[in-house]
Amino acid sequence: MRRREFCQTALSTAVAAALPGHYLLADQNTDIARSVPAITASGGETTLEASAVNDFRNSLRGKLLLNGDDGYDHARAVWNAMINKHPALIARCEGPADVVNSVNFARENNLRVAVRGGGHSISGKSVCQGGLMIDTSNMNSVRVNTKNSTARADGGCLEGHIDREAALFGLATTGGIVSHTGAAGLTLGGGYGRLCRKYAMTCDNLLGADIVTADGTFRQVNAHNEADLFWALKGGGGNFGVVTALEYQLHEQNPVVAAGDLVFGWKDARNVLGYYAEYGNEMPDELNMNLTLLTTPDGERRIAIEAVWAGNPGDEDKVLAELRGTGKTLVDTVEPVRYTHFQTRNDNSNRHGIRQYMKSSMVNDFSADLVDQLIDMYRPNPKANFFFMQAGGAVSRVGPTDTAYPHRSAHCNMMRWNKWFEPETGEQREQRIADVKADWAILEPYTHGFYVNLNDDNERKTHANYGPNYDRLVLAKNRYDPTNLFRLNANIKPTAGSG
Ligand SMILES: Cc1cc2nc3c(=O)[nH]c(=O)nc-3n(C[C@H](O)[C@H](O)[C@H](O)COP(=O)(O)OP(=O)(O)OC[C@H]3O[C@@H](n4cnc5c(N)ncnc54)[C@H](O)[C@@H]3O)c2cc1C
Numbered sequence: 001m002r003r004r005e006f007c008q009t010a011l012s013t014a015v016a017a018a019l020p021g022h023y024l025l026a027d028q029n030t031d032i033a034r035s036v037p038a039i040t041a042s043g044g045e046t047t048l049e050a051s052a053v054n055d056f057r058n059s060l061r062g063k064l065l066l067n068g069d070d071g072y073d074h075a076r077a078v079w080n081a082m083i084n085k086h087p088a089l090i091a092r093c094e095g096p097a098d099v100v101n102s103v104n105f106a107r108e109n110n111l112r113v114a115v116r117g118g119g120h121s122i123s124g125k126s127v128c129q130g131g132l133m134i135d136t137s138n139m140n141s142v143r144v145n146t147k148n149s150t151a152r153a154d155g156g157c158l159e160g161h162i163d164r165e166a167a168l169f170g171l172a173t174t175g176g177i178v179s180h181t182g183a184a185g186l187t188l189g190g191g192y193g194r195l196c197r198k199y200a201m202t203c204d205n206l207l208g209a210d211i212v213t214a215d216g217t218f219r220q221v222n223a224h225n226e227a228d229l230f231w232a233l234k235g236g237g238g239n240f241g242v243v244t245a246l247e248y249q250l251h252e253q254n255p256v257v258a259a260g261d262l263v264f265g266w267k268d269a270r271n272v273l274g275y276y277a278e279y280g281n282e283m284p285d286e287l288n289m290n291l292t293l294l295t296t297p298d299g300e301r302r303i304a305i306e307a308v309w310a311g312n313p314g315d316e317d318k319v320l321a322e323l324r325g326t327g328k329t330l331v332d333t334v335e336p337v338r339y340t341h342f343q344t345r346n347d348n349s350n351r352h353g354i355r356q357y358m359k360s361s362m363v364n365d366f367s368a369d370l371v372d373q374l375i376d377m378y379r380p381n382p383k384a385n386f387f388f389m390q391a392g393g394a395v396s397r398v399g400p401t402d403t404a405y406p407h408r409s410a411h412c413n414m415m416r417w418n419k420w421f422e423p424e425t426g427e428q429r430e431q432r433i434a435d436v437k438a439d440w441a442i443l444e445p446y447t448h449g450f451y452v453n454l455n456d457d458n459e460r461k462t463h464a465n466y467g468p469n470y471d472r473l474v475l476a477k478n479r480y481d482p483t484n485l486f487r488l489n490a491n492i493k494p495t496a497g498s499g
Contacts, residue, residue: 031050031054031057032050032053032054032057032066033050034050035047035048035049035050035053036048036050036053036066036088036089037088037130038088038089038109038111038112038130038131038132039088039111039112039128039129039130039131040110040111040112040131041110041111041112041113041131041483041484041485041487043112045130046109046110046111048088048089048109052105052109053066053089056089056091056101056102056105059101059105060091060093060094060098060101060102061094061095061097061098062091062092062093062094062095062098062138063091063092064089064090064091064092065089065090065092066088066089066090067086067088071092072090075090075092075133075135076090076127076133077119077352077353078116078119078120078121078124078126078127078352079118079119079120079121079122079352079353079354080121080122080123080124080354080355080356081352081353081354081355082124082355082356082357082429083123083124083127085124085127085128085129086129086130087114087127087128087129087130087131087132087133088111088130088131088132089131089132089133090132090133090135091105091132091133091134091135092135092137092138093134093135093136093138093139093156094138094139095139095244096210096212096218096244096245099134099136099155099212099242099244100212100216100218102132102134102242103134103212103213103214103216103241103242103485104216105132106131106132106134106485107214107215107216107483107485111131111132112128112129112130112131112132112488113128113131113132113133113134113485113486113487113488114126114127114128114131114132114133114134114488115133115134115136115238115242115486115488116133116134116135116136116137116182117136117137117155117156117157117182117183117184117185118137118156118158118159118180118181118182118183118184118185118186119137119182119352120178120180120181120182120185120186121185122356122358122454123456125238125456125488125489126185126488128488134242135156136154136155136156136184136242136243136244137156137182138156139154139155139156139157139244140153140154140156140157140158140161141153141154141157142154142157142161142162142164142165142166143165144165144166144168144169144171144250146169146171149171149249149250149251149252150207150247150248150249150250151165151166151171151173151247151248151250152245152246152247152248153183153245153246153247153248154244154245155184155210155242155243155244155245155246156182156184157182157183157184157246158179158180158181158182158183159175159176159178159179159180159181159182159183159186159193159343160175160179160180160340160343160344160347161183162175162183162248163175163179163339163340163343164340166250167253167255167338167339167340169250170252170253170254170255171250171251171252171253172195172199172250172251172253172339173195173199173202173205173248173249173250173251174191174192174193174194174195174196174198174199174200174201174202174204174205175191175193175195175202175343176191176192176193176202177192177193177194177290177343177346177389178346178347178350179343179344179347180347180350180352183202183246184243184246185238185453186202186453187202187203187206187246188203188233188234188235188236188237188238188243189203189235189237189405189451189452189453189490190202190203190235190405190451190452190453191203191453192389192391192395192413192451194259194288194290194308194310194339194342194343195253195288195308195310196288196391196393196394196395197283197285197286197287197288197390197391197392197393197394197395198251198285198286198288198310198311198393198394199251199394200394200395200397200398201395201398201405202248203233203234203235203403203404203405204234204394204395204398204403205248205249205250206230206233206234206246206247206248206249207222207223207247207248207249208220208221208222208223208230208246208247209221209222209230209233209243209245209246209247210243210244210245210246211229211233211240211241211242211243211244212241212242212244213229213240213241213480213481214241214480214481214482214483214485214486215480218244219241221233222247228472228475228476228479229476229479229480231403231404231472231476232404232472232473232476232477233404234403234404234405235403235404235405235406235452235469236404236473236476236492237452237453237489237490238486238488238489239473239477239481239486239489239490239491239492240476240477240480240481240486241480241481241486242486253310253339254310254313254339255338255339255340256313256336256337256338256339257308257309257310257336257337257338257339257342258307258308258309258313258316258334258335258336258337259306259307259308259309259334259335259337259339259342260306260307260332260333260334260335260337261304261305261306261307261331261332261333261334262304262305262307262320262323262324262329262331262332262334263302263303263304263305263329263330263331263332264302264303264304264326264327264328264329264330265300265302265327265328265330266300266301266302266303267327268303268326268327268328269293269301269303269375269378270371270375271326271327272291272303272305272323272326272327273291273303273371273374273375274326274368274371275322275323275326276289276291276305276366276388277366277367277368277370277371277411278366279322280366280390280392280411280412281392281396281411283319283392283393284311284319285393285394286309286310286311286312287307287308287309287310287311287319288307288308288310288390289305289306289307289308289323289390290305290306290387290388290389290390291303291304291305291306291387291388291390291412292304292305292306292385292386292387292388293374293378293385293386294382294385295380295381295382295384296382297382299380299382300380301378301380302330304331305323307320307323307334308342309334310339313336316334320334353421354419354420354421355419355420355421355423355424355429356417356418356419356420357417357418357419357432357433357436358415358416358417358436358454358455359415359416359417359436359437359439359440359443359444359455360413360414360415360416360417360450360451360454360455361413361414361444361447361448361449361450361451361455362391362407362410362412362413362414362447362448362449362450362451363388363410363411363412363413363414363446363447363448364409364410364411364448365411365446366411366412367446369446370443370446373442373443373446374386377439377442377443381418381435383418383419383420383432384416384417384418384435384436385415385416385417385418385419386414386415386416387414387415387416387417388412388413388414388415389412389413389415390411390412391407391410391411391412391413392410392411392412395408395410396408396409396410400467400468400469401468401469401472404466404469404472404473406449406465406466406467406468406469407448407449407451410448413451413454414443414446414447415454416436416439416440416443417436418432418433418435418436420432449464449465449467450465452465452489452490455490456489456490456491457490459491459493462490462491462492465490466492470492473492474492474493474494474495477492477493477494478494478495478496479496481494482494482496
């Protein structure tokens with residue numbers, strides 16, 4: 001290097017080192033020298049030139065991580081530790097401009113794309129092997145507008161971020177039952193939670209969204225502006241682009257609810273299940289009941305109902321009297337509790353790094369036959385869960401074509417999973433998966449369609465699942481993602497482009 005060049009380099013390095021980090025868009029010293037092997041949208045192999053990757057890196061405010069970089073393994077890890085994929089690149093976006101540059105880079109280089117929010121995709125759709133992972137998790141501020149009771153949340157917010165900021169003002173909207181679930185993923189697919197019978201699904205409370213579509217355009221959509229895209233976002237999942245902000249309707253909500261568990265012995269299981277089946281749809285909207293069949297560590301089967309009363313304080317005993325009368329409660333912890341605190345109660349038992357295999361679908365008619373099946377098939381197994389997430393109430397008063405989310409007459413979402421924390425042998429894993437599949441073969445005939453946030457399937461089943469909304473979703477897909485750049489989801493295939 002000539003002396004003058006050396007001095008310039010040394011000077012610029014010294015200046016850069018003296019500047020606070022946020023003045024630098026990217027660290028110019030970390031340019032990579034090699035080309036990067038990658039996977040295309042359709043699964044083929046490609047190579048990204050070093051200069052293109054460097055340009056992309058320099059275009060971002062956030063970090064661009066490659067295999068071997070500090071933080072790469074942390075960023076590629078998603079909630080379900082059974083998923084182990086290595087993206088070629090991870091763009092840790094800090095704002096919409098980073099998202100636009102990432103989408104453009106992916107499209108121009110025909111890369112496979114995964115979009116990550118909270119990382120809760122159980123099937124691991126938010127990370128991809130060899131493609132570009134667009135990670136929005138650093139974009140997570142929430143602003144509550146108390147004048148019109150709305151909240152604007154960045155695209156990488158977790159459910160708990162919204163619960164918490166809204167509660168500061170005595171407000172709430174429907175959020176998931178684990179506070180570290182990503183708000184964007186949950187909302188775009190639908191959004192069930194402890195308040196959904198009172199305030200409808202999370203997607204029903206969506207007033208607008210900022211989204212970067214496949215052509216790299218930043219759009220602000222709502223009921224009046226690009227209304228078809230907005231409609232599609234309410235249940236159509238991640239098919240249409242990367243959401244960088246969501247605006248929600250909030251509701252006045254007493255920060256203290258009456259909530260807890262009612263746990264019964266197995267001898268009462270038929271009564272309790274029968275009660276849930278029969279009255280699940282007729283309960284007051286303010287009452288939410290999620291039911292679990294579980295096994296204690298010492299091998300005893302139990303049936304538990306988590307009850308949340310978000311209505312008038314003091315009325316909970318009246319509304320729970322009939323349930324309490326269905327058997328002998330071994331545990332009864334229903335008491336006044338802060339809603340935001342209760343919303344975190346499952347966080348640790350569902351912490352990142354868990355291994356889970358799950359099947360789930362909607363139950364419209366919780367028949368006596370289904371009750372019999374469940375009683376017959378549930379064998380003691382501490383790893384096995386049968387979980388029923390209640391629907392009905394305000395959820396069912398939204399019409400099936402009013403939003404892209406179609407399953408409005410469901411009684412509940414039935415889930416069967418095995419979950420464990422410890423690394424397993426291949427044989428154990430296969431057995432645990434096979435157990436779930438075997439049970440599901442018996443239960444599936446009782447279901448009607450699935451929840452795309454927990455289950456994604458082939459094109460034929462996805463078509464059937466969206467029912468009357470599918471054709472309209474295809475039109476939106478044709479318009480906003482004709483080459484199917486966003487395909488790692490319950491995929492709506494475009495018919496217009498090469499997707
Ligand atoms: C422990 C646990 C608890 C859950 N509880 C509930 C619950 O109470 N209620 C409920 O309805 N569901 C629940 N779910 C399901 C949950 O809604 C879905 O897994 C949802 O996709 C998670 O979103 P995420 O951002 O955390 O996931 P990610 O894995 O980050 O993303 C999943 C998918 O969402 C899309 N996506 C994520 N972020 C964006 C974005 N910014 N822009 C565009 N697309 C995006 C992408 O298609 C991505 O593949 C739960 C899941 C888990 C694992």
